[in-house]
Amino acid sequence: MKKGTSGWRDFIPITKWLPSYDVKQNLINDIIGGVTVGILHVPQGMAYASLVGLKPVYGLYTSLFPSLIYMFFGTSRHVSLGVFAVVSLMSGSCNLRVTQELVAQNGTNLTKAEIEGISVDVVKSLGLAIGMIQIIMGLIKANYLISYLSDQIILGFTTGAAVHVLTAQLNKILGVALPRHTGMGKLFYIYRDLLNSILDDKVNKITLAASIAAIVILYIAKYHLTPALCAKTRIPIPYDLFLIVVGTAVSSYFAINSNYHVKIVGHIPTGFPSPALPDVSIFGKIVGDALAIAIVSVVVTVSMGKVIAKKHDYVIDVRQEFFALGIVASFCSMFPCWPASTALARTLINDNAGTKTQISAIFAAMVLTLVLFFIGPLLENLPTCFLSCIVIVALRGMFLHLTNFWTLWRISKYDWAIFSITFLSTVCLDVVPGLFIGAVAALLFSVLRIQR
16 A cells, blocks of 8 residues: 555655645745746747747747646756747747648638647647657656767757757848748758848848847846856846847837837737647657657756756656656647747756745746736737847857867767767758767767777
């Protein structure tokens, strides 16, 4: 009986630590950490929606629900589930490809609202497929996947994906509308279209000037002012949120949408979305993408969770993380969310803010709820180029991994080759093929090492 009870409690970890929760020691820290992360969720959720091909409000939903569900089933006290650039990009690639196929099947006379509904259905189905795969991985004890995907594969893949993320923002900071491309080698077509738009003088000068100013200000504030301020306060200053507030105010005052044709966010609905079951009939079109995203999501979450857990002297259960992330993805597929994952920078900020337990997710959710019910409509005049600026500045950490081209060459030619092959495959082909090729390359090099 005790063994069965213990197993049940292991599957729902909150039942083990919540009864002994120390209010005096932890609550204030969890409130500060939760509110801090909740504030970060707002600009990030809205910004990364463009990578998925959805409106900014869907990013707020994706920031809200996953962390609340993870609180019950996850074993890391500090990881911050929500939008993550790489997973958002992978979800967007799948969404665009499958939506185009479904639109072609249903005819070309669909309205924008109908096409948007198809896109939402695609990402919901993708979320359910990911959740099912992760739960199956947990059942078959596929923990070895974590150790098999080496640091070189993950770094090469995420750095290559950062190139795709950056590229997806360029047309928005230039203020030009471009056709969206899918499939291998799509970056070459995107840069061709960008170059043609510049040569044809289609760039919106006001959008470009505002974007350059925003990027410079954000970069200086985040990477030069912040280190100096960290010594004085553990709570990070939400520069991204400040940019959104100031940008919205300036946009509203000067009516830049109507006067200068600068694109704005537009209507933001209030309240929570109604739950609805995802469409399982399109699983055949998304299973490959779902498998890749499922693996990436687990690897990133477990890797980050282990780093923070070691710092605070506790242990995360890797197998339980498969179940936790699978349940999160499956539950959230009933809402208009795209697949969530752990964001590296947001997790570090969550830790630095003093968070003690997963209870902080409740206070982060309160911030997002406040935005969804009351503040969202006030942001409708926000220029979308500012959201792209937030994404671009946040990529700095990923692009710093390019130094691995030099450091790994001196340390290990094998590791250098794995990193380089994964990076170049991801950039030149696409994110999913890049991850697959990197994994195959690592396997081949492992065989070569053994033979030598």
